[in-house]
Amino acid sequence: MNPEFRHEQQRADLVMGVIAKEIARLKAETARRKDEVVNIRRHFWDEVKVNTDTFDDYLETIIGLRQEAQALSVSEGSHRHASRRLSTLQRMKESPYFGRIDFAEDDESIPEPFYIGISSLTDADGEEFLVYDWRAPVSSVYYDCQPGPAEYGTPGGTVRGTLEGKWQYLIRNGILESMFDTSLTIGDEVLQEVLGKRTDKQMHNIVATIQQDQNRIIRHDRGRLLIVHGAAGSGKTSAALQRIAYLLYKYREHMNADQIILFSPNTMFSSYVSNVLPELGEENMQQVTFQEYLEHRLGHEFQVETSYGQLETVLSDADTASKRSRVESIRFKSSVQFIEAIKSYSRSLASSGMRFRELTFRGRPIVTAEQMAEQFYGQDPELRLHSRLEKLKDWLLGEFKILQKDEWKKQWVQDEIEILSEDAYLKAHRYLAGKRGFTREAVADYEMEPQALAKLVVHMKLKPLRKLVRTYQFVDFGALYGQLFDDPSKIGQWTQGEMPGEWGDICRMTAAMLEDARLSHEDATPFLFLKELIMGFQSNNTIRHVVIDEAQDYTPFQFEFLKHLFPVAKMTVLGDFNQAIYAHADGRTDFSMLAGLYGPDQTELVNLTRSYRSTRPIIEFTRKLIPQGETIIPFDRDGERPSLEQVSDFKELHSRIGRRVHDLQRQGHQSIAVICQSAEEALYAYGSLSAIDGLKLIKNGTGEYEQGVVVIPSYLSKGIEFDAVIIYNASREVYGGESVRRLFYTACTRAMHALHLYSVGEPSPFLEDAVRGGTLQV
Numbered sequence: 001m002n003p004e005f006r007h008e009q010q011r012a013d014l015v016m017g018v019i020a021k022e023i024a025r026l027k028a029e030t031a032r033r034k035d036e037v038v039n040i041r042r043h044f045w046d047e048v049k050v051n052t053d054t055f056d057d058y059l060e061t062i063i064g065l066r067q068e069a070q071a072l073s074v075s076e077g078s079h080r081h082a083s084r085r086l087s088t089l090q091r092m093k094e095s096p097y098f099g100r101i102d103f104a105e106d107d108e109s110i111p112e113p114f115y116i117g118i119s120s121l122t123d124a125d126g127e128e129f130l131v132y133d134w135r136a137p138v139s140s141v142y143y144d145c146q147p148g149p150a151e152y153g154t155p156g157g158t159v160r161g162t163l164e165g166k167w168q169y170l171i172r173n174g175i176l177e178s179m180f181d182t183s184l185t186i187g188d189e190v191l192q193e194v195l196g197k198r199t200d201k202q203m204h205n206i207v208a209t210i211q212q213d214q215n216r217i218i219r220h221d222r223g224r225l226l227i228v229h230g231a232a233g234s235g236k237t238s239a240a241l242q243r244i245a246y247l248l249y250k251y252r253e254h255m256n257a258d259q260i261i262l263f264s265p266n267t268m269f270s271s272y273v274s275n276v277l278p279e280l281g282e283e284n285m286q287q288v289t290f291q292e293y294l295e296h297r298l299g300h301e302f303q304v305e306t307s308y309g310q311l312e313t314v315l316s317d318a319d320t321a322s323k324r325s326r327v328e329s330i331r332f333k334s335s336v337q338f339i340e341a342i343k344s345y346s347r348s349l350a351s352s353g354m355r356f357r358e359l360t361f362r363g364r365p366i367v368t369a370e371q372m373a374e375q376f377y378g379q380d381p382e383l384r385l386h387s388r389l390e391k392l393k394d395w396l397l398g399e400f401k402i403l404q405k406d407e408w409k410k411q412w413v414q415d416e417i418e419i420l421s422e423d424a425y426l427k428a429h430r431y432l433a434g435k436r437g438f439t440r441e442a443v444a445d446y447e448m449e450p451q452a453l454a455k456l457v458v459h460m461k462l463k464p465l466r467k468l469v470r471t472y473q474f475v476d477f478g479a480l481y482g483q484l485f486d487d488p489s490k491i492g493q494w495t496q497g498e499m500p501g502e503w504g505d506i507c508r509m510t511a512a513m514l515e516d517a518r519l520s521h522e523d524a525t526p527f528l529f530l531k532e533l534i535m536g537f538q539s540n541n542t543i544r545h546v547v548i549d550e551a552q553d554y555t556p557f558q559f560e561f562l563k564h565l566f567p568v569a570k571m572t573v574l575g576d577f578n579q580a581i582y583a584h585a586d587g588r589t590d591f592s593m594l595a596g597l598y599g600p601d602q603t604e605l606v607n608l609t610r611s612y613r614s615t616r617p618i619i620e621f622t623r624k625l626i627p628q629g630e631t632i633i634p635f636d637r638d639g640e641r642p643s644l645e646q647v648s649d650f651k652e653l654h655s656r657i658g659r660r661v662h663d664l665q666r667q668g669h670q671s672i673a674v675i676c677q678s679a680e681e682a683l684y685a686y687g688s689l690s691a692i693d694g695l696k697l698i699k700n701g702t703g704e705y706e707q708g709v710v711v712i713p714s715y716l717s718k719g720i721e722f723d724a725v726i727i728y729n730a731s732r733e734v735y736g737g738e739s740v741r742r743l744f745y746t747a748c749t750r751a752m753h754a755l756h757l758y759s760v761g762e763p764s765p766f767l768e769d770a771v772r773g774g775t776l777q778v
């Protein structure tokens with residue numbers, strides 16, 4: 001062993017010794033804190049004397065309660081803090097750091113070594129840094145600079161100096177296995193090794209090998225909107241997650257994980273990425289899918305179609321006139337033109353067009369829609385729609401009071417009283433006694449007046465109606481949205497832009513869905529948008545950062561909506577238009593539609609062109625599938641060329657796939673995906689490949705990323721990766737039209753180490769170039 005290597009092992013031993021001591025101390029502390037918390041909880045009420053006899057007693061009780069609650073919260077906080085630190089150190093105990101820079105500040109002649117790991121560590125006195133957190137200002141030199149003059153920003157200003165050297169360490173189980181001088185690029189050797197590994201059930205952090213362009217994304221801190229457009233496998237999701245960890249570190253005094261929200265494509269993806277932040281000692285951000293949000297807001301009013309439901313319809317239906325209208329409908333309803341039309345429509349409602357639901361009581365109308373409209377439009381026209389609705393609500397509640405005054409004398413009330421259950425009668429008695437000022441002990445002395453009981457009965461009968469009014473259900477939002485479609489010629493009032501040729505059909509289709517209390521996916525966001533324009537936006541001011549992954553799948557409408565929903569948040573948007581699979585994105589190649597969202601001064605765009613996921617031969621093949629694919633630079637990792645086998649029927653297809661899976665397993669691949677175009681095809685393939693041991697079918701709604709051999713529809717494989725991918729049927733019949741090119745590309749780019757395509761009959765035309773160029777082995 002050379003002396004330098006020995007010295008480094010000794011240093012690593014020393015640091016691991018400090019970590020071990022700190023772990024022992026923290027274990028004792030967490031145990032002590034835990035006991036403390038249990039103890040406070042157990043004796044909480046012993047310490048508080050509850051006495052509310054006099055005001056002073058009451059005050060004392062409140063103060064006592066507050067003191068105990070405070071003590072509990074301090075102990076819980078300390079316990080949480082110590083446990084988090086403990087779990088971070090557990091991760092560092094056998095691999096304390098992964099890198100080192102030798103940096104000399106301008107006024108120093110001897111460079112100082114800075115060791116970099118997943119978290120900072122000082123010696124026992126807290127004086128010397130043994131390890132620097134990868135997010136510390138000085139660590140940026142490691143990711144960004146080459147030897148020579150270098151600098152890094154700190155809150156106190158820029159520190160300038162010279163980077164003398166840069167090293168990468170591989171320490172496993174406490175043993176320094178290797179160290180590389182990575183002065184020029186950050187350890188291609190290490191990156192080779194990381195990327196060459198088999199996939200795991202979950203995504204891992206990449207802090208040891210972050211690349212310079214990815215670091216720009218992670219540490220970006222200007223403006224409201226960061227847009228990242230990057231090739232498949234370029235590390236967009238990884239960079240986004242490390243960015244969240246970075247923001248949590250940088251703003252640790254002012255921001256916590258609950259104030260960051262990640263919009264994921266589906267719940268399986270959410271589970272796939274949920275390990276990265278805990279691995280770095282951070283709590284997970286909130287995760288949600290846009291569909292979940294739509295369901296949450298609209299699920300009780302409508303049956304809302306999912307985005308995948310929409311996609312399946314577009315994929316599966318034959319090329320009919322109704323499918324063409326549907327595609328046009330999706331495009332139009334996702335466009336900026338439609339946003340503007342809806343804004344204009346909502347403005348027009350200030351003078352006419354509001355729609356209300358008649359209110360009935362005991363089967364008889366008590367306030368008609370016309371009366372409500374009259375009240376609404378009788379108000380000050382300067383008032384906003386929402387304020388006018390509030391006034392209308394108050395008026396309606398007043399009307400109920402008037403109604404109550406007449407109603408209690410009616411015969412139906414007596415009939416109701418007669419059939420009151422004993423329980424209900426007693427409840428009414430207790431309630432009215434309380435109102436008359438009788439104490440609990442004196443309730444029995446109260447003689448209930450029949451009049452009071454009758455009024456109470458009417459009051460109770462009106463309760464559902466009052467609730468309906470308080471929640472603005474008297475506004476007929478379905479009809480309001482429907483007015484955009486009930487007469488095809490009306491749209492001209494709200495937009496001068498060109499309309500799709502199929503507009504008449506689109507109007508008929510939409511009206512029929514609304515009639516049925518169903519909302520197609522493309523209507524859901526516009527519907528909600530209109531509702532919010534009328535009612536005022538329900539915004540969330542606590543979220544400070546919104547991250548949107550697979551952003552190419554969002555419509556301009558959805559972005560506009562999210563901007564309103566999170567008015568104080570910054571946004572990071574990551575996507576790849578070559579993977580845009582929804583009909584609304586046809587023809588789009590970039591995020592220029594986002595330029596206007598926050599304005600150019602607040603927006604920055606970063607492009608990632610280097611792709612890491614797949615081997616070089618796989619990338620050389622997949623980039624041939626898309627226009628301008630040659631701009632994608634493969635990371636130089638060797639592997640086998642993808643293959644294409646043409647078979648004559650499905651029987652042969654299934655037997656060949658069975659054999660292939662077997663081979664791949666023998667080679668050691670653990671996660672193998674048979675990717676199908678649609679859910680329908682996946683179901684058929686799953687049924688036909690049952691001879692494969694442990695085969696699993698992934699469906700929309702599958703919550704966990706499954707390892708092993710899976711059959712999966714292409715669109716659900718987005719964002720995730722597999723050791724080996726088999727394209728179930730890459731034939732012209734399945735992947736013939738331009739509209740599925742991006743879906744096909746997405747499916748093929750999921751492969752890390754091996755990719756095999758099968759085709760029943762003639763292969764897809766997308767493959768011609770690759771076959772001709774020899775990037776696909778036939």
Ligand SMILES: Nc1ncnc2c1ncn2[C@@H]1O[C@H](COP(=O)(O)OP(=O)(O)OP(=O)(O)O)[C@@H](O)[C@H]1O
Pocket residue numbers: 191194195204206209210211214230231232233234235236237238239576579612613718719720721749
């Ligand atoms: N700097 C890096 N160091 C190590 N691994 C990396 C690095 N960058 C990316 N990777 C790996 O490359 C793979 C692809 O990364 P990721 O899923 O983040 O890419 P993506 O751009 O989101 O892909 P897609 O758009 O195709 O879903 C992952 O396995 C990730 O760990």
